[in-house]
Amino acid sequence: MQDPRPSLPAALLAASLAAFPAAVPAAAGPPGGPAFDPSGVWTGRHGPLAIMVAGGTLTFSYTGAFGPDARMCDGIGVARSTGEGSWAYADAEGTVTFTTRGGTVTMAATKGIASFCGAGWPGDTFRKDGWKPPFGCTVVAPKASFLTASASPDETGESVSKGDVVEAVGLVNEGTPGWLLARAGKDGRRTAGLLERDALDCGDE
Structure with a gap:
């Protein structure tokens, strides 16, 4: 089995569940409203974003290319809730904020740079017509x-x-x-x- 450890910025996952029922979990509904569960896979301007929200965290997997020289993004981590429809992923190089509003997900470097993209990354936007549920x-x-x-x-x-x-x-x-x-x-x-x-x-x- 391939080692799942990619060389990417570290992030911790907060988990509080002790046991899980065997019942089918409720799937994420269609994106909408001022804030919503964005869990699923999104297609953005620069590449795909996979998200799973649970317990005040937003776990993400992202890849993309930006700029005239096609600089690459490749990241995985856990962002923490900062309010309704907002999560922040922080490491030594900066903070990336995820926001959900009206069926749209945005990613933006709100402090420093996105370490998994490097300097100059303009952020990314994901709209509901490019969303697939879990x-x-x-x-x-x-x-x-x-x-x-x-x-x-x-x-x-x-x-x-x-x-x-x-x-x-x-x-x-x-x-x-x-x-x-x-x-x-x-x-x-x-x-x-x-x-x-x-x-x-x-x-x-």
Whole structure:
């Protein structure tokens, strides 16, 4: 199995769920309203963005190209809620803010630079006509442990068991083909992170 550890900025995943029901989780609804659950995969001006929101965090996977010389973005991490419809991802090089409003997701460097893109990145915008919702997967392994979405993923201490159902999206950053960004639980008791693709049956995705 390929190592899921991409060389990307570190971020910690906060997870508080102790156990997950086997019931099918509620899928994200169509984007809309002043603030909404943006979980899913979006196509933006510069590239795709995968998002999963859970427990006050927004876990993301992003890749893109910008500028006349096609400079590359390649990132994975966890942004933390800063208010309704707003999350911030911070590291030593700067802060990237994710905002959801009226069916649109925006990413912008609000302090310093986006470390996973470099200087000059203009941000990105994602509209609802380029959104795909998460798909459902059933756990087929006896146990599947969540990993943090970070430069060196570690187990979060949370797991799902055979027969449980999770929501998932494919990662879009490089170096992670054997893993999915997944979410388990419901309402305010959700957790998100990386799950091994081989531990899940996702049908046709």
